[in-house]
Structure formats: structure tokens, C-alpha cells
Amino acid sequence: MKHTAKKMLSFVIVLTLVVSLCSVFALADEGDAFKIGGTGPLTGGAAIYGLAAERGAQIAVDEINAEGGIQFELKYEDDTHDAEKAVNAYNALKDWGMQLSLGSVTSAPANATSAENFNDRIFALTPSASAPTVIDGKDNVFQMCFLDYPTQGGASAQYISSMGLAEKVGIIWKNDEDYSTGLRNSFVDTAAELGLEIVAETTFAAGNDTDFSVQLTEMQNAGADLVFLPMYYQPASLILSQAAAMGYAPKWFGVDGMDGILTMEGFDPAMAEGVMLLTPFNADSDDPATKAFVEKYQELYDETPNQFAADAYDCIYAYKQALEAAGATPDMTNEELNDLMIEQFTTMTFDGLTGTGMTWDASGAVSKGAHGCVIENGVYVGLD
Amino acid sequence: MTFLNYLLSGISLGSIYAIIALGYTMVYGIAKMLNFAHGDVIMVGAYICFFAVSRYHMPPVVGVLAAMAVCTVLGIVVERLAYKPLRAAPSLAVLITAIGVSYFLQNGAQLLWTPNPKVFSSVVGTGRLALFGGQLTVSYVTITTIASCIVIMIALTLFTGRTKMGKAMRACSEDKGAAQLMGINVNSTISVTFAIGSALAAVAGVLLCSAYPTLVPTTGSMPGIKAFTAAVFGGIGSIPGAFVGGLLLGVIEIFAKAYISTQLSDAVVFAVLIVVLLVKPAGLLGKKVSEKV
């Protein structure tokens, strides 16, 4: 065994060395483009979010580079939705010469990389990591998405209450996910203030997210006439189909992570009929910029972009606007760019696919409106 | 009535675990290896059926048969390429290879079929039976799952008990050397076992995704681990054991969610498993092998 182990190890080591040597030669040139790097899950269970962000950002970069003005070089590294790998990916980007960062796509890795961004003074604008801890106490980390904690969950409760949508509300949430827990907490807090009655609350977690019969039975027994689903669309689609199989049909209220449910291959839109959600981005919108983006995305990747793609696309354009306004040049160091960007982002107003008149406060949180939508006959219809 | 509803959900979930566990147990019984890639074969089966039915609009039966055929071939190929060369190697080496195969299948599926979730349309439709004036509802998927599970269990028991191949399998599982001396082709017997196990995985994949329709490249991994637990629970290597273990695991999981805590249900399931193994160290129906001195 000792013998074989040695041989095997020499094999692995040689292989590792060869591969790392190759990567040394692959090192990029010093160009006159701003180097923007981001980490996201490009493989594994959460790959759909990372790939969407990478693709959305790439489309924006290609458009901007084609115009001939300011030039960008974009690189996404895989973090497999894991904090440790995200720091590795971040360091790889640093070796590549990253000047501006797109942070991480998902919240748990973003918590780790944003601390690195802060220490290294590399400005970060994350497309979609929405946990408050991502930006908390870091002056150079900004978000493009809603800060879910105070904004979205509360806004949903307010919307339900002011529209008189329901008497009895139930909540199913994913208790091992920042995103879902944050939304649920702010929803519950606001609901208590508004006197909205929550009759049942139940959770699920990763690894236990296929069978929802118990959670749905609980909702049904408690007589919930509206169920709030603060989660991404994948578990939501399972909940909707299992509720349909049970014959349970309350009103459903989703969040921005629900966007994408209609584009799942094989999904029966009838299942989502009447689902309401607050979302900053809507792929079926008539807005010309959104239309152009969606068409481009479909042409390149043969699927409809979700909000992660749109957020990342907006990030690149926000960078463009800020860099132009600041008169920044690609030969600046990351420290110089960092200070310029903090100054720009706290003062500028940005119009993008995911909202108009967006502004950022010094904490790094974005302020933008959410549209209430309802799914009717397989398309989003604005609610007002 | 709520209790009965929960019980039914539990049995339905448990039947799926049981079918997966049957595949695990057969392979373990004969090759004495924990095939961690089994869960990913389930995922492949579900994808094949999905493409046949949803994309190429074939009838569901054809989809299921296609999934079984592809998985059978996949099982045999994997066995030939990755496991057969290690027949004489320590069992841990085979275990790590199986993990490598599992990573390979998951990442391959992601590259081939993208990580975007697909919605599987149930092969038996989405209808349901309402009993006791609608108080108890049973979906067709549940009925099909439970029925298939029972049919498969009986068929496997008959197969291993009555046919020549089945007897060869049992002989191999008892003592490979002696089986070889009796003229049994051990290699081909193991290949047949993998083929059957993988075909079962395809059926399990189709049923799993009919009941819980979201299909992603990691769909098989968690049910795989749970079914592995179920197989050990019932006594690994034992066909009725896998059946009983799977059913119980499903029921315990649903009851733990319903009556204890949705947050801690996994902890409860595993705690029950530990207690059972402490009382019956070889699983519920496992054979107690006395130590040779």
C-alpha cells in the first residue's frame, strides 16, 4: 500500500504541477480595459444562478466593448456556492489582476468574499447577494438587488394588507437559506405591525426539499387563504405542483426569486395561474431595453434570462456610468478605483433593466421599486 | 384523516426509497460494494424519460422503457470500466471510485443538460382519487409508486429464489470462490446484477420525478443517501429488508416532519436509525453473521 501510495501521489503531483504550469502561461496581458471579476456557482446545484449572472454580465460587456468607448474585460470564477471555494476563486481573480469586483452571486459565499473585498480595497457591486451581512460594515461593497431584510418581505406584507388580499396568511420558508429566512423575518415583523394574521408557519431545508405534503397539509388545516413563499422558484414549483395534486388552491404570493418559474422547461403555466409576486425584473416586459436583452440572451444561450442575469447586466452598465462620470482610466490601481467608485455610487442615479432611478446609500444598499405582478395565462401582468 | 394522509405520503415516499434501496442492496449483496453512484443513475434515468416524453413526445411507456434501457447500458459500462478492474482491490478503493463516478455523472449531466431545472411531467397523469367524501386524497402517482414497489419486490424475490441466474447471484453473494468452482461465471453474474440494479434505478427515477417533478443534475444524490440509509436500516444485502427499510424510513420522515419538527426531521430520522442499529446491529432483517474464531 505504501508503495502504491507513493506512485499514485507522484502521479497526482506531476499532474497538478503540469496543470499549474499551463495556467502560468495562460496569464493574461496588460490591456487597456478595466478588469472586472466575479465569483458565482458555475457548477453544482446552484449553477443556474451563477451561470445566469455570468452570461448577463458578458452580454453587457460585449455591448459596451462594441461601442468602442470604455473597455471591459470580464472573468467569472466558479465558487460552487461555497464560502471556502469563493475565497479561492476571489484569490484567483486577484492573481488575474482584478480591479473591480462583482462580488459573489449567492449570499453565503458573498459573506466571505465581501470581507476580502473590504480588506483588499477592491470595490464590489454584487448583482444578487441580498443578505444584509454582505454589505454590513463594509464601505466598498454595494448591492444591485434588493436588500431582502428590510425591503422585500415587508413590502410584500404591506402589499397583501393594503390590497386586502387575505385574512389568514400561511408561510412556507427555507430555514437554512439567508435569502428565505431574511424575507420571512421581515414579512413576519411587518405583518405583526399591520395586524395581518399569520395562521401557520412551516419550514424546509436543503436535502429535505422534495416532499411538501406535510407543510401543505398544515397550511390547509390552518385555513390559510394566502400562502407566502419566500424562496427561489425551484422549490416553489414543487410546492405548487404538490398543492395541485392535493387539490389545495390558496392564493400564492412569491418574491423576486420566483421569477424564472415560467421558463422552466416542461412547467405547466396553469400551475402558476394567479401567483402574485414582487419582482424588479420581468422578462416579458415591453420595455425596449429589456426586450433587446432578452432577445440577445435567448439567441446566445437558448433560454430566457432570469433576474440574476438582469442584475449582473445592470451591474456592468452601472460600472460604466460610474467610471465615465469619474473619468477613471484602466491604468488606475484598485485602491484609486475603489475610492472613486464609493464616491460615484453614493451620489449617482442609475436606470437599468431592474429598475429606474436607482440610488445607493452609504451602506451599499440599493433603493429601487418593486412591481407587483400576477401570473395570468402564463405571462406576468402588472398589479397596481 | 390527517393522520391517514400523512401515512399515505409516508408510504409513497417510502416506496420510492425502497425501490432505490433494492438496487443498492442487490449490488451490495453480490459485489460487496457501496455504489454511491446509484443515486446519480436515478437522475440519468429521469432525464432520459423527461427528454423522451416532454421533448420528443413519446408515450410515457416508451419513455420509461428508454430510461431503463439507457440506465442498464450505463450501469454495465460503468461496472466494466470503473469497478471491474478493481475486483481484487480493497473495498475502500472501490468506494472512492464510486464517488468519482458519482461526481462524473453529476457534472456530465450538468454540461450535457444544463443546470436549469426541468419540470418532469408525471408518467401517470396528475389525477387523484378522493375517498371518504374527499377527506382522503390519493394521487395516481402514489398508487402507481406503491404498486410498482410491491411488484418489483415480489419479482426480485422470485427471481433470486427461482431462476438459475438468481441462484447464481445468491451463490456469489455467499462465497465468490466457491461459486466459481461450481462453474458460475462470477463476472457476468456481477454484470447482470448491475444491469438489474440500474434498470431499477431508472424506474425509481421516473417515479421520484413523477411525484416530485423538479429535475436537476443533483436530483438523485439526496434520495440516494436516504435510500442507502434505508438499505442499511433493513439489513443491507436483504431484499425484503430494503423494502421494509425504505417504507419505514419514508413514514418516519413524514411523521417526524408532521408531529415533531420540520426543521429537525432529518435528525429524527437518523436518530431512529441509530437506535435500531444499536438494538439490531445487522439491521431489521439482516443476517447476523457469527464471528469465526
Added chain:
Amino acid sequence: MKNKTLNRNARKNFATYGLVIAAYAVLQTMTVTGSITSSLKGMLVPICAYVIMAVSLNLTVGVLGELSLGHAGFMSVGAFTGVTAAMALQNVVPYPALRLLIGIMVGSVFAAVAGVLIGIPVLRLKGDYLAIVTLAFGEIIKSIVNNLYVGVDGHGLHLSLLTNKLALAEGGKIIINGPMGITTIEKLSTFTAGFLLVMLTLFIVFNLVNSRSGRAIMAIRDNRIAAESVGVNVVKYRLMAFVTSAALAGAAGTLFAMNYSTIIANKFDFNTSILVLVFVVLGGLGNMLGSIIAAAALTILPEALRQFADYRMLIYAIVLILVMLITNNPVLKGYVDIVKGKLTGRAKKTDGPAPEGGAGNGK
């Protein structure tokens, strides 16, 4: 003969220490002179943590001879208790290095306690049944930590299970926030701390293995009944190996967690246990040097494969399968030997490997 075996073991152990020290010296020089890439620099502490994990699991799998599929559970216990201790003492103990040390000690003590609690029932079982029960305990630990809320205020620590209602006094802060884990960790771990902990781990493991107790443990592994019949206390020695392994994993957990600003319970899942098991099997059962090299190489490998982008993990899987086939299949091994013989030529004869000894258990 016995003397010779011991000498060879001692030589091998010193070689292991030497390699670790040399690696540390080289990497530390590179860090000081700034010739190290950020990527490699960022991996130094996790590599140390994985090395400790691999060596400690090798104690269970290689030396004790029992398959454990829940080793990450002990890492989790160590990570969360150790970080909690270090954070709670932030205002009391002013020296970061001391806080780290306290954290690591607390982490390993709690992991050792978990090791005793789990070891007593688990070690009554055998083989795959034992393996599945360790898996079960790993999942239970994950599930509990995922629902654990811990806060600290002027009155001390507050604990709560399932709900985040901690009733903290003014100025209190939440440390473990259920599934969101700990998000404001002060990064105290350094490469030097990691190196020292690796050396300490090796010292403990080598001394245990080469002691009377170690021989008893290996005797139980090789033949439990024979060992029992000559009066070896089976339960005691099995538990000793298992708990030592757990305590070391706990220390590794604290070291690992304090290298990142955030840590969540789901990090220490079944996949992490399997990852460490892969290090152990690849490095060779009972072969600590092998574990160290395998842990380092396999932590670097996915990073070195980054240029393959989306195909990265697929290639990793293929490499894993090929390595297992090459090292364990007699035919393929033969080819490798021929190639290797041609390449190394005479060099092989001078330092040719000694015949298999006690340490290299091939099972």
C-alpha cells in the same frame, strides 16, 4: 526484526516531520518575499486544516480500521464551539493569538466530548453498519447546528434551539445565527498557526500509534478476538483512537473556520466527510505522509484546473477515478511500474522501498 521495524517507522516519522517543516519554510519564505500567488496563499490555512482532518481520519480508518462517514461532524462541532469561544472572549482576552489558541482548545475539547458520546454507541457496531451510524451522527450534528442560535451579552452566553428569540441584554450580539451560521468571524488563523497545529497533530498521532496503546489498537484492527483473548481492553482502546481522532478534527474545524469571515453548518456535510475520506484512501491507509500529500494535492487540484472552466469538476472526477484504477488495478499498475522503471533507472535501486512493514496496512 522488531527493532528494525521500529527504526524504520521512526525514520519515516522523521521524514514526515521534515517534509512538513520544509514545506512550511519554503512557503513562508515565498510569502515574506512576496513571490507567492494570492491563490496559493489563500489556500495555505485550509490545506493545513484538511491535512489535520486527513491525518485524524486516518487514525480512525487506517489505524483503528473502522470506516467513518461523519468526520466532518466533529469538524463542525470544533468550528462552532471554538469560534464562539474566541468571539465571546473578544473583549476579555486582548491577544489574538491567545484567543485563537483558546478557540482551538475549546473546539477540540467539545469535539472530544462529542467523540465520546458518539463513540460509545458507534463502536459497538462493525463495518458498514458502523459507517452508516457515523454518517447518521454527522447529519444529526448538521441538523442541530443549523437550528442553533447562540448570543452573547454582559451576562454570558445565551442558547436557543429552533427559534432566534435570544432575549439578549443591551449591547449583546448574536454569534451563531441558526442556518446563517456565524457571519462576523475575526480572521485569526494564520499559516504559522496551521503549521504548528499540523506538527502537534503528527506528534500526537505518531506517539499514539507507536505506543503500547497504538499497538493494542492495531492488534484489535487486525484480529479483534485474538486481541481480546490476550487481555486487550477492546472498548477502551477503540474509544481512545476514536476520541483522539475527533478532538483533532475539532481543532482543525476551529482553524478552518477562523480563516473565513463566515461559516455555515451545511459546509460540514456528508460531502466534506467524503472529501476527507478520499484524502485518506488516496494517501494510503495508515500512511500519514500519504494523507498529508493527498490532502494538499487534492485541495490544490480543483484550483489548478480553473482554466478548464465548466469542465473543471468533470476532469477532477476523471482524475479521481483514474488514480484509483491505476493504483489498485494489477495490470495498470504493472504498466506504470515499467514506465517508472525506465524513467528512474538506477535511482530506484539505491533507495528502493523496504519490504512491507507494520505501518503499511494494505486492507
